Amino acid sequence: MLDLKKLHYFITVANEASVTNAAKKLNMTQPPLSHQIKVLEKELGVELMHKVGRNIELTSAGAILHEQGKEILESINILEKKLQDVHNGTAGILSIGSATSWGAPFLSEQVSIFNERYPQVQFRFYDDMQHSILSLLEKRVVDLSIVFPPFNHKLYNYIAMPKEPLIAVMRKKWDTAPLKKTTTFEELADRPLIINMKAEEHLTAYYKNSEIKPNIVCVHDDVRSMLLLAKTGLGIALIPKAANWVKYEENDMVYKIVDRPTSQINPHIIWLKKYKLSNVADKFLKLIMAE
Amino acid sequence: MLDLKKLHYFITVANEASVTNAAKKLNMTQPPLSHQIKVLEKELGVELMHKVGRNIELTSAGAILHEQGKEILESINILEKKLQDVHNGTAGILSIGSATSWGAPFLSEQVSIFNERYPQVQFRFYDDMQHSILSLLEKRVVDLSIVFPPFNHKLYNYIAMPKEPLIAVMRKKWDTAPLKKTTTFEELADRPLIINMKAEEHLTAYYKNSEIKPNIVCVHDDVRSMLLLAKTGLGIALIPKAANWVKYEENDMVYKIVDRPTSQINPHIIWLKKYKLSNVADKFLKLIMAE
DNA sequence: CCGTGTTACGTATTGCGTAACTATA
DNA sequence: TATAGTTACGCAATACGTAACACGG
Numbered sequence: 001m002l003d004l005k006k007l008h009y010f011i012t013v014a015n016e017a018s019v020t021n022a023a024k025k026l027n028m029t030q031p032p033l034s035h036q037i038k039v040l041e042k043e044l045g046v047e048l049m050h051k052v053g054r055n056i057e058l059t060s061a062g063a064i065l066h067e068q069g070k071e072i073l074e075s076i077n078i079l080e081k082k083l084q085d086v087h088n089g090t091a092g093i094l095s096i097g098s099a100t101s102w103g104a105p106f107l108s109e110q111v112s113i114f115n116e117r118y119p120q121v122q123f124r125f126y127d128d129m130q131h132s133i134l135s136l137l138e139k140r141v142v143d144l145s146i147v148f149p150p151f152n153h154k155l156y157n158y159i160a161m162p163k164e165p166l167i168a169v170m171r172k173k174w175d176t177a178p179l180k181k182t183t184t185f186e187e188l189a190d191r192p193l194i195i196n197m198k199a200e201e202h203l204t205a206y207y208k209n210s211e212i213k214p215n216i217v218c219v220h221d222d223v224r225s226m227l228l229l230a231k232t233g234l235g236i237a238l239i240p241k242a243a244n245w246v247k248y249e250e251n252d253m254v255y256k257i258v259d260r261p262t263s264q265i266n267p268h269i270i271w272l273k274k275y276k277l278s279n280v281a282d283k284f285l286k287l288i289m290a291e
Numbered sequence: 292m293l294d295l296k297k298l299h300y301f302i303t304v305a306n307e308a309s310v311t312n313a314a315k316k317l318n319m320t321q322p323p324l325s326h327q328i329k330v331l332e333k334e335l336g337v338e339l340m341h342k343v344g345r346n347i348e349l350t351s352a353g354a355i356l357h358e359q360g361k362e363i364l365e366s367i368n369i370l371e372k373k374l375q376d377v378h379n380g381t382a383g384i385l386s387i388g389s390a391t392s393w394g395a396p397f398l399s400e401q402v403s404i405f406n407e408r409y410p411q412v413q414f415r416f417y418d419d420m421q422h423s424i425l426s427l428l429e430k431r432v433v434d435l436s437i438v439f440p441p442f443n444h445k446l447y448n449y450i451a452m453p454k455e456p457l458i459a460v461m462r463k464k465w466d467t468a469p470l471k472k473t474t475t476f477e478e479l480a481d482r483p484l485i486i487n488m489k490a491e492e493h494l495t496a497y498y499k500n501s502e503i504k505p506n507i508v509c510v511h512d513d514v515r516s517m518l519l520l521a522k523t524g525l526g527i528a529l530i531p532k533a534a535n536w537v538k539y540e541e542n543d544m545v546y547k548i549v550d551r552p553t554s555q556i557n558p559h560i561i562w563l564k565k566y567k568l569s570n571v572a573d574k575f576l577k578l579i580m581a582e
Numbered sequence: 583c584c585g586t587g588t589t590a591c592g593t594a595t596t597g598c599g600t601a602a603c604t605a606t607a
Numbered sequence: 608t609a610t611a612g613t614t615a616c617g618c619a620a621t622a623c624g625t626a627a628c629a630c631g632g
Contacts, residue, residue: 002367004295005622019587032623034587039622044371046378050567053629060569061377061382068370072363076293079359080335086352087337093351188590276341278351296597308613325612330597345611381602547597 013055069277089283091120097133097145100221105243143281158272163264170236182259192217192235297331305357380574388436391512396508396534434572439451447561454555461527473550483508483526
């Protein structure tokens with residue numbers, strides 16, 4: 001097997017067209033360098049250079065090794081640098097699962113900052129139901145996931161993200177109190193609601209001991225679809241404030257914060273305890289915690 | 292600098308996903324292999340793999356090194372093989388100068404055989420005047436040249452190729468003796484001749500002490516042009532028999548051997564004594580001498 | 583002879599195997 | 608307790624420097 005050290009020696013000699021000068025560049029004495037070239041020739045079973053008068057001249061094999069060898073050394077240098085970057089978490093792929101499209105928006109800002117600082121990191125988001133996302137973690141397809149409680153605290157490490165209020169998105173015709181900027185579950189109870197599955201559980205729990213039954217007209221896990229449905233006038237969409245990047249530029253739409261702590265949703269970033277985090281993921285989490 | 296031996300170790304371990312199995316494949320014991328991987332990690336400053344339970348698992352940096360490292364090792368293997376071939380003279384470039392297009396035809400058969408046997412060798416022909424060709428040899432642009440005597444026997448090694456008769460190519464109208472298959476300089480003397488520069492010297496020498504003066508209508512160094520001129524009926528082209536690959540498929544053309552030993556031309560392959568021949572050139576010469 | 587590259591030899595480093603140890607399922 | 612990987616140590620091979628040699632302009 002070719003030895004890169006000797007290859008490097010040879011290429012330096014070929015560049016300098018002189019063993020003595022090459023030895024200086026390599027911070028070594030001339031005789032062992034000369035010897036190493038001979039050894040390299042023996043190892044390859046090939047003449048690489050020979051003295052012609054006082055100078056040195058490459059054979060055709062030597063010329064080929066000179067050209068291609070340079071490329072190989074170069075590609076190895078690039079590879080080494082890449083490895084360092086990946087190791088430092090400043091390059092590579094960061095895969096994040098998010099429990100339905102409800103999750104991703106909470107990270108959009110941090111992703112943006114991280115990308116600006118480490119443009120060599122590629123993000124990959126996997127949207128799915130919460131239980132599927134957990135299995136993606138288990139299969140190590142994703143490094144991190146954004147989920148909503150409850151989840152098993154024994155299996156996962158987690159960071160709780162800032163709580164996020166729900167907002168109610170509706171056409172004006174559904175707005176029974178146009179002067180108020182907020183609303184409540186009680187106010188909303190009799191009007192048609194468009195909610196996601198998680199919120200359905202919330203509401204069911206919330207109204208458990210009450211006589212009021214919410215009027216759920218549609219359950220959908222995709223925020224954009226929910227907003228579209230709201231826009232058609234089907235009902236009132238309850239979505240996390242952070243997910244409200246799709247603002248319909250129409251006067252006819254009304255956005256109200258649902259004014260009740262229990263209505264806030266509580267995204268968590270989780271990852272498996274039993275596996276060591278990738279370095280990129282680690283670096284990303286540090287960024288999040290620094291905020 | 293990355294060490295290819297260790298890289299090879301690492302890749303084997305990564306392929307096997309086991310140090311023990313890899314050690315078997317590498318015909319070594321397991322502990323030093325494990326140790327070398329650790330050393331490699333230290334040299335790179337990067338974690339490549341870690342135990343997870345009883346098994347081993349690549350880090351993302353390790354996965355990258357696995358992929359790219361394989362490619363690098365592969366390209367090095369290919370390079371090594373190529374170097375062997377070039378060294379054996381079974382691959383590479385063989386540059387041959389030929390003193391005008393008169394030269395190349397003498398080698399066409401050998402070139403063809405050589406190419407069939409060693410298809411990785413590329414031939415490059417350089418056609419020019421004899422003195423230019425000699426300077427191409429001196430500049431080491433070409434390895435070998437085909438020339439015609441005289442040349443300096445002290446500077447060049449040479450192989451004399453079989454002597455080659457001239458043939459006279461003419462339209463029927465110039466054929467004064469249709470029954471004879473050969474002709475002579477005397478017969479041709481009064482008819483218009485199309486010859487090359489070398490032949491001009493020959494003829495001048497030949498007729499030096501004679502009263503006959505040859506009727507030279509055109510001097511041209513390119514065989515194909517000479518044949519074309521003959522075909523137009525301008526005169527009689529004198530060309531080496533070997534160069535007669537351009538046969539005009541017309542009944543109106545006549546081809547006659549010039550029947551006189553002195554009219555034979557005498558191609559030589561020459562190369563510089565003071566430089567060592569390239570291995571391809573050497574191999575090619577061996578082929579020629581074997582015939 | 584001066585500036586090349588080569589040969590010869592002693593020393594420090596590296597790399598392997600064996601043996602003892604550690605950890606996980 | 609069996610089967611993986613790790614640590615410890617001694618010996619053999621390798622690569623370097625120094626010194627002496629060879630050769631061409």
